[in-house]
Amino acid sequence: MNPFLRSPSAFQRTPVRAERPDPKTSAGGVVTLRLYDPLDSWGEWWGISAKEFVAVLDELPDDTREIRLLINSPGGEVWEALAILNALRAHPAKVVAVVEGVAASSASFIAAGVDELHMMRNAELFVHKAWGMCMGNADDMTKMSGYLEHEDRNIASVYADKAGGTVEQWLDAMAAETWYSADEAAAAGLADVVLDAESEQAQAVQNRFDLSVFNHAGRRATARPGPKDSSAEAEAATGKEGAVPTLKEEIAKSLGIAEDATDEQVLAAVNEALEERADPAAGTEAAPVTTEAVTQAAAKFGLTVVDSAKLEQWQADAAAGRAALDRIERQDRERVVDEAVAKGKIPPANREHWLNLLAADPAAKETLNALPDELAVPINEIGYSGVDPAQPSNVADHATYKNWSL
Structure with missing residues (x-):
């Protein structure tokens, strides 16, 4: 019902x-x-x-x-x-x-x-x-x-x-x-x-x-995925340093242009803003902004301007490190599942299922380790009273259960 x-x-x-x-x-x-x-x-x-x-x-x-x-x-x-x-x-x-x-x-x-x-x-x-x-x-x-x-x-x-x-x-x-x-x-x-x-x-x-x-x-x-909160509150709550906007992003934001604008677009916008602020009556002109000037300004805030080629190298190194970590984690999952198979916790046919489960949910390792040894070894039941083992029977296994989770 x-x-x-x-x-x-x-x-x-x-x-x-x-x-x-x-x-x-x-x-x-x-x-x-x-x-x-x-x-x-x-x-x-x-x-x-x-x-x-x-x-x-x-x-x-x-x-x-x-x-x-x-x-x-x-x-x-x-x-x-x-x-x-x-x-x-x-x-x-x-x-x-x-x-x-x-x-x-x-x-x-x-x-x-x-x-x-x-x-x-x-x-x-x-x-x-x-x-x-x-x-x-x-x-x-x-x-x-x-x-x-x-x-x-x-x-x-x-x-x-x-x-x-x-x-x-x-x-x-x-x-x-x-x-x-x-x-x-x-x-x-x-x-x-x-x-x-x-x-x-x-x-x-x-x-x-x-x-x-x-x-x-x-x-x-909640700790939402995606861009991290750079506020001091988030840093105190998580114990991790929040993401800090780059100087270029801050400049772009102040100038009202896209934060992902190129260096050339940012410099052009800065020069345009300085030209608008120049005083023609006093005969002054705003000096153009150079990469060196931006680097010096960044140093005052404890920031460093990174060459794009160096940044790409760092990103490549990080990707290689991620791949190595994935390989180590995969080998660890295989070790855990193979040990469970060897101890009879799970049948060999379920090896791939458990590997996929651990990849999706590492906490499933605790469930696997908690299973008793020899659980997967077939157990021959010693007949049922009044049942001829040579004849087909519809007597249900005493361990039958229905999982209809709500």
């Missing part, structure tokens, strides 16, 4: 529908899909399956350039949601998720994983750790725990890719079973836009709340 369908009225199923836009949304190539049910591999009355969703996705017109995915779902099976998310990511059209009621559990990472996430005013988003059911002995329970930890990190990576921060930070938010209003989701970096239901116009996303009570106090408080 699907835990989200407890009353007879809940079995009133809302099919996924692909619609052409009506006149009030007349922009060509925009279609709407509705995800208004639990996510369940059985589909039909139990909810929306990935198979059903992808079938509708395949029916979209070839000229579809944008998909509006309207969501009001309590979530459901992790793998069904991942299949739906990756089908949307693979579609050539831009995908904009619009949470109209709630995007909870696995529906939340579908919403966060597409191109844009819009939330209607008063809509909610809910994140939590995966759960499932297992039947078997202690080894089966240990294995199930490892599976759930893996699923948690996989889900947390979707939120981290969207909003910034680390996987560990988002695991904390999931462990706390955090609810986000539309504004809170926007402040945390999960939502891109908060929509006014009456005017249907997007409002600019601003962090107007003191979110210190949350594990992630807004988008600016």
